[in-house]
Amino acid sequence: MCNEVRVRFAPSPTGPFHIGGARSALFNWLLARKTGGKLILRIEDTDLERSSRESEENIKAALKWLGMDWDEGVDVGGPYGPYRQTERLELYKKYTDQLLAEGKAYYCYCTDEELEEERQALVKEGKMPRYMGKCRDLTPEQIAAYEAEGRKPTVRFRVPADQQILVRDLVRGDVVFDSNGIGDFVIVKSDGIPTYNYAVVIDDASMHISHVIRAEEHLSNTPRQCLIYDALGFEKPVFGHISLILGKDHTKMSKRHGATSVDQYRQLGYLPAGIDNFLALLGWAPNSEQELFTIEELIQEFSMERVAKNPAVFDIDKLNWINQQYMRQLDAEAFFEIAKPHMIEAGYMTGEEEGEKLAWLKKVVATAKDHVAFGAQIPACVEMYFNDEFDFENEEAAEVLKAETVPTVIGMLLEELPKLEVLDGAAVKGLFKTIQKTTKLKGKDVFMPIRVALTGNQHGPELAEMVPLLGIERTGNRVKASLAKAGITL
RNA sequence: GGCGCUAUGGUCAAGCGGUUAAGACGUCGCCCUCUCAAGGCGAAAUGGCGGGUUCGAUUCCCGCUAGCGCUACCA
Numbered sequence: 036m037c038n039e040v041r042v043r044f045a046p047s048p049t050g051p052f053h054i055g056g057a058r059s060a061l062f063n064w065l066l067a068r069k070t071g072g073k074l075i076l077r078i079e080d081t082d083l084e085r086s087s088r089e090s091e092e093n094i095k096a097a098l099k100w101l102g103m104d105w106d107e108g109v110d111v112g113g114p115y116g117p118y119r120q121t122e123r124l125e126l127y128k129k130y131t132d133q134l135l136a137e138g139k140a141y142y143c144y145c146t147d148e149e150l151e152e153e154r155q156a157l158v159k160e161g162k163m164p165r166y167m168g169k170c171r172d173l174t175p176e177q178i179a180a181y182e183a184e185g186r187k188p189t190v191r192f193r194v195p196a197d198q199q200i201l202v203r204d205l206v207r208g209d210v211v212f213d214s215n216g217i218g219d220f221v222i223v224k225s226d227g228i229p230t231y232n233y234a235v236v237i238d239d240a241s242m243h244i245s246h247v248i249r250a251e252e253h254l255s256n257t258p259r260q261c262l263i264y265d266a267l268g269f270e271k272p273v274f275g276h277i278s279l280i281l282g283k284d285h286t287k288m289s290k291r292h293g294a295t296s297v298d299q300y301r302q303l304g305y306l307p308a309g310i311d312n313f314l315a316l317l318g319w320a321p322n323s324e325q326e327l328f329t330i331e332e333l334i335q336e337f338s339m340e341r342v343a344k345n346p347a348v349f350d351i352d353k354l355n356w357i358n359q360q361y362m363r364q365l366d367a368e369a370f371f372e373i374a375k376p377h378m379i380e381a382g383y384m385t386g387e388e389e390g391e392k393l394a395w396l397k398k399v400v401a402t403a404k405d406h407v408a409f410g411a412q413i414p415a416c417v418e419m420y421f422n423d424e425f426d427f428e429n430e431e432a433a434e435v436l437k438a439e440t441v442p443t444v445i446g447m448l449l450e451e452l453p454k455l456e457v458l459d460g461a462a463v464k465g466l467f468k469t470i471q472k473t474t475k476l477k478g479k480d481v482f483m484p485i486r487v488a489l490t491g492n493q494h495g496p497e498l499a500e501m502v503p504l505l506g507i508e509r510t511g512n513r514v515k516a517s518l519a520k521a522g523i524t525l
Numbered sequence: 526g527g528c529g530c531u532a533u534g535g536u537c538a539a540g541c542g543g544u545u546a547a548g549a550c551g552u553c554g555c556c557c558u559c560u561c562a563a564g565g566c567g568a569a570a571u572g573g574c575g576g577g578u579u580c581g582a583u584u585c586c587c588g589c590u591a592g593c594g595c596u597a598c599c600a
Contacts, residue, residue: 047600082599147598163527165596189598207530216528216596224598231600255529255595278531278593285592313537316549320538324548343538346593350536353550363563406562416562467559482559494561 040072041245044098044105045235047079048090051296052097054349055250055280055288058314062277063248064103065315065337075242076108078119079235081228086121097297101307102330107242115242120234127229130237130267131190131222139266140222142188143170144181165218166191190223192233192263200258205246205275205339212258220259232259240269248275248339251346275339278318278346288349304373304410306365309358316357317347327360355408362408367401374400374413381414383421399504402496420504423513425491427520435487436521443474444481445488445514446525453507464499488517 044060046052067074076098080086095110107113117123134140143166145153154164171193173181181188198214222233229237239247254276264271282292294300300310312328320343321328321336328336365373378384384396403416419425427433435441447470455462471481486498489510495501502510518525 045600049600079600085599143598150598158526161526163596165527210529212528218596220596221598226598228598230598235600250594251530252594253600256600258529276530281593283536287593316537318537320548322539324539326537326549345531345538347538348536350550353537356550477559479559484559486560492560496561498559 039245040067040070041075041243042067042072042248043075043077043108043239043242043244045077045079045238045249046094047082047085048087048094049082049085050090051298052090052094053288054295054297054300054310054314056094057097057101057297057310058280058317059248059250059277060098060103061101061311061314062319062337062339062342064105065334066246066248066339067106068334069337072245073106074104074108075113075115075244076105076111076118077238077242078109079231081120081231081234083121083226083228093298097301100301101297101311120229120238123234123238124227124229126241127223127234127237128227131229134192134222134266135190137266138193140190140192141171141219142173142178143191143219143221144173144178144186144188145169146186163216166220168219171219187225189221189225191219192222192259192266194219194259194262198262200261202254202257202261202274203271204254204257205248205273206278206342206344207254207276210254210257214258214262217259217262222263232256233263236260236263236267236269239272240264240267244272246275246339247272248277251276251278275342277342278344280317281346281348283348283350285346285348292349293351300409302411304377304413305354305358306361306373306409309354309361309409312361313354313357316353317349318343327357359408363405365404367397367404370404371397371400373410374403377410377413378417381418383414383417395504402500402504406496419490419492419495419501423509423516427487427517428492432487432491432493433521435483435493436518436523438480438484440474440476440480441484441518441523442525444470444476444484445518445523447473448485449511449514449525452502452510455507458503458507460497460499460503463502467499485514488514491517 042063044063046056046060064074066072076095078091080091091109098105105111107115108118131140150166153167153169157164170191194214194217196215200212200214202210202212204210220232221230223229257274261271280288282288288295294303297310308330311330311333315328315333315337316326319337320341322341362370362373375384375386378396378400379386388396399417399420400413403413406416407413448466451466451469455466467481471478474481482498483493486495487493489498489501489505505513
């Protein structure tokens with residue numbers, strides 16, 4: 036083949052699309068785009084029990100959402116299809132027959148029970164539990180007997196003894212394995228479906244994959260695959276095993292660590308650009324101090340040479356920070372679209388609004404823009420615009436209203452507010468300044484009582500931003516209600 | 526148990542024999558400010574442990590330890 040870079044992403048459609056899978060996909064995609072090569076999307080669905088079309092669709096949707104596309108593979112086709120393993124059974128069979136004929140593989144009639152027994156016995160002796168080759172040299176008579184019993188055989192690969200297997204790995208360097216540590220492994224299950232370690236070789240070879248970039252968990256399986264490459268006379272690709280993504284407790288990411296699937300992050304209102312940026316920085320570092328990268332910049336900067344060997348802990352705080360940077364870059368319209376599903380879920384809008392009401396919602400949502408890391412945080416951030424009935428957050432807040440000067444301040448506010456010609460931030464700010472000047476009070480003594488009376492809280496967005504959005508009437512009502520609750524009379 | 530990979534601050538990490546050991550997230554402090562957030566400034570690591578090689582090691586080698594992975598008719 037030529038020197039074209041051909042990489043692949045080959046997920047198993049067996050559940051939610053994991054964030055670690057997304058990172059593998061991203062590295063492959065970046066490498067393909069960087070080099071002008073091709074990315075192939077292949078579906079490894081040989082686990083009939085757990086694979087589902089729904090899961091495959093979910094993976095493809097997630098990849099697209101993250102901004103990744105593929106040049107060959109399911110849906111788009113290509114010269115080396117089909118791209119779903121269950122649709123390539125004939126191809127595998129052809130090679131299996133060849134291996135069988137050459138004596139490089141053999142039928143194994145052992146049952147699960149027999150295998151388990153053998154394993155237990157070995158463990159008891161303190162030996163390595165592995166298949167000892169019981170069916171390696173069955174006579175035709177024995178085979179006939181098993182067949183007569185109705186036993187369905189698996190096909191095992193005959194692992195040669197005393198062989199040093201070299202795996203050339205882009206990120207780990209050369210790794211050597213001893214074939215004596217590998218038992219004859221199953222390449223075709225009793226139902227005729229090939230196993231992962233077998234199908235992956237035939238597929239990668241027949242699809243002319245030049246670089247196999249995948250998660251580190253596959254490194255120990257690679258010598259098995261190399262054996263098959265050799266047995267079939269295939270040329271081996273270059274491997275690149277990228278480290279695993281760990282949870283906060285340094286164990287493999289699982290549900291216990293919070294959201295682990297791409298879809299969950301999408302639903303929480305994270306941005307694809309944020310996820311991509313974060314994932315790229317997990318196990319890869321640029322040759323600069325830059326932290327924020329557009330997808331184009333990632334393509335520009337990416338290189339396998341700068342991929343780290345050590346496993347990386349998934350740090351949600353960093354993801355949040357990165358995503359927040361992208362949230363802030365959004366224009367008002369895009370931000371509102373992100374907010375919408377969460378606002379609807381919170382019951383703050385229906386999605387049917389139009390005209391003035393919609394315009395008001397947009398303004399309200401816009402106030403959250405610089406303050407949230409992801410979409411799901413938006414409702415809590417604008418909660419005070421929707422809840423006129425509130426309690427003081429604590430005793431301290433209630434205490435603020437007991438100050439001597441409060442009636443004067445609030446009184447002035449209630450009197451002057453309706454007189455404003457235009458109700459906007461500048462006007463409200465001006466009014467506050469006037470109150471401050473006439474009462475000769477410190478800013479805090481003016482703002483804090485108003486804030487507490489208006490929201491019940493001592494914290495929150497800028498008052499000058501809130502009042503215009505609340506309007507004169509609601510501002511008045513809320514303030515009066517709070518004073519009454521605190522037992523203050525004007 | 527065997528084999529393999531990995532090991533720089535809480536986290537992501539730069540560094541590829543001689544550096545004041547970058548930068549970012551997070552944390553803490555200060556400034557700004559009605560508050561929170563944002564923003565600005567600043568603080569905190571002697572490099573898992575023990576040997577070796579070298580004039581000199583975080584950087585190279587070995588051992589130990591730890592974490593993870595593989596050892597499936599799961600991928």
